Amino acid sequence: GFVPILSCFYAVFHPTEGPRVEVQVPPGSITESDDPTAFEEPLLDFDSIKNYIIPKEPLCDRMLILKCGAYRIVSHPMHISNPRYPRNFFLFNFCFVFYGDDEPTPYFPIIKELAQMFCTLEEQSQFLTNRKSSLSSAIEQVFEDLNHYYECMIPLDSANKINLKLFPLYAPPEEIKSYHVPITTVQLKRLTDPNWDPTMRRILGLIDGVSSVKRIADLADADYSIVKKCIQHLMYYDCVLIIDIFQFSNRYACTPDIELFATDDAMQAECASYVASPGAPVTSPVSLLWLYRSLHHGISVREWATHQKDKLYGIDIRRFITFGFIKRIIYRVHSHAVLSSVGDVRDEDAEDRLRRMSQKSSTVGAPDENAIFQRLLKGPRSMDWICSELNISQKEAVELLQRHGEWIFVHA
Template sequence: MILGIFYARFLPQEGTKIVAQSPPGCIVASPDAPNSKPPLLDFDIIQEYIIPRKAFFNRFITVNSPDGKYSILGFPVSIPNERYHRNEFLFNFGLVVESDVDQIPYERLVRRLAVTFAEMERQNGYLSSEGTAKAAEDGRRPIESLLEIIKEDLNNYGECMIPIDEANTLNMKLFPYHAPPPPVRGWHVPVPKMKLADIVDPTWDLTLQKIIPHIDGVNDVRRVAWLADVSLPLAQVALQHLLYYDTILLLDMFFFGSCYAPRPGIHDFVANRDGLVDECAGYVCLHPPHTQSSVTIGGASVVEQHHPDSAGNQSHSTTSGSASELRKTSTGSGGSAGKVKDDSSKAESHHTSPTAQSSASAGSQAPTPVPAASRGATTTGPVQVQVTAVTHYQLIKLMTTFCVGRSVMEWIKLHQDAGFDVLRHVDVRRLVQFGVIKGLLYRVHKYVVSKQYLQQLATGQARASRVSKSDNNNNNNRKNGAGSDRRDEAGGVANSGGDNNSNNPLRKYMDGTHCFDQIITEQNMTDAEIMEKLKSFRAPAGDLAVFYR
């Protein structure tokens, strides 16, 4: 938001002077507005930066106030000409904004103001004749009035179109700056932040139209590509476009064997700041049918509706404040935990291990507790029971008991042994998702390191293969992890003489920079299969180490 806008010039007799400002008194006290608020800045301190030395002319500059609250964005201009005193005309149009806002969108505005008025000054002396009889005869609008309209229009509408005179019109628009999106990997899970299905246009890219129905906060990128029947690289590019416009966010895949640990932000959750625990309860608790829960994720309000499906189980459908409906089946709620088979350049959905699968389906349903009085009794009619609500204390205890070295499965068993059936009352995947998005938890990734392989990399006997790029391009052509890129297998170890592991597909992941999620996705293996492969890996005792970070 623009807090103030001003026009300053250098007068030979008075020095730097604020000729016009909006609102009045924002830079210097205005005699026309004696009851205005105190100036935002001390002009005596910053005036030498409003019209600076010659080295800073005709370039964008930023000046911070001494207290660090505000920033002045300016573009001082020097127009040399013999008709002016001292043979040059010095002026500056500046904006005052808060120091912590993104200044990139405002830089274009300041440049546009400086360039437009500099050209008008060269053509007909528009600025130098301000306040003279000539300006009054022309009947043109005062600069202070122009600045007020510019500030109000930009703050209210993000753009302005102001006719200055018969020949010139000032057109400006605020364009938000979007940072380049991070790389999208096959093991990432895109989560929509708005209702994508409602904004899809038939003129959009075909790949984008295909993948949007499958972005549900559960499917990983590779599964989205397979379900949409598009190649993985194209799906990644399309998702990067959605990331660029801040319509999705990327999370890690959810496994019951994964580890999570608390972040410092967990203190806000314990203190229930801004109703964080209430928001969490509405998002993760398994409610009776036909109730709604909402949570604000990434600035968007996400609403989840619970309704019984035809099979009698509860299916979750999630919609976000302006985004697509997320359909979560029981398998989806449990997360993907393993192997994906490829067939004709397509990847089948992950199969959960027996333990994880049973827990997954339990986590996605809302089992109805049976009253103690009815246990062991035979009933012929339906029994109506009430689901007990999860208290704030229980949610805080659940969130704060995640730690490094304790998997989600062990975490569930810990609370079940303590007498609280987590799967009966809480959707575990959504609880973890809430914690990660809100900055309460972080994923502890699993890596494998081979000392022998690191030594070979250091001495040049082996070269690190670019796993991400080659595997992403060849991912859809693999079958059960056996279709690894031969270039990587052969290139993993340059000197394979006497090395029985040179053709092992896991060899290239043993430098400690590739997490198990990447191996699972690119090699089509479950976590258990990876560990079995590592146990059979021919290496000296103590050579391999699996660590978490």
């Protein structure tokens, strides 16, 4: 849900009295009121903050956040210059009050929209200065509807209405690489809409938990940058998760969260169900814990699977690794290719080496190898990146690198 609005009020700059509150909901929440339902005492001392509620013109038409005691006031003051007003201007502000520890960010767009809409209405028909009674009931309904339904649609007259809706704000999705593999968390086909982007609809059936982002782009015959944006869009709405591409040459090790797996019965049951091969018996939690703890830096998945062959009966290894990675009980130990003598050569020697390697790579057959080697000489690259760019296995990537120089493979 969304944090509650404690008070909503409308303030203006009066030509003789200065800043004052015209409408407040609930009554007495900002200034004293004779209403029988009013608060016994206001939440705030308006006189002490009135110059920030009705600020100078340079602070108008922008979001203002004011921390006042235990409360936070969010507003978007507006300034209208026109000779029809007593001081040649009209300054007003719609303010929303929240608890100081609450996060009101989802309200920012609607507060701005509300302010700009009423600014337009005032410029066109003097709505704020001529129809204060209608404004009072509208603000009250905005307060009630946003708190209870998180949206409102309130008619103001035959031609205008307040139409607001709160939307949750998520953190931006993490940057994804060409070798990352998207895994669905929902049934995307049920969410598909005919009006979706054509590329989005084309890639949905290709997200299988095995294919990398680059592979999906190739299979869909679509531009990689567009496919990447589509997958990031799905990540934003928690429709997919991102993991590293699975290869038996990968290495994994346990995180401190392995202790959670040891004590969480629900996670153990979920894991046993997820990793079981079709028709195979469910593996015991003790065996699953043993298998996770047996993963470490110095051993690849292929070597680990050979050593644990008996205990892995009935377990889908890829799903076993995927589950541990998603639940953060294991982490990936990445392999990086580093040119072994790069620190011992002069700049001109490095250029000669690059030229020789580029010439060699052009004869191997892969059209992208020249660019790959140039980027490798500028710094260490993960083996996942090399495999994805050249569309080859890690074993083939190692053999290719070793044919073109002396390389060290660092696991970290």
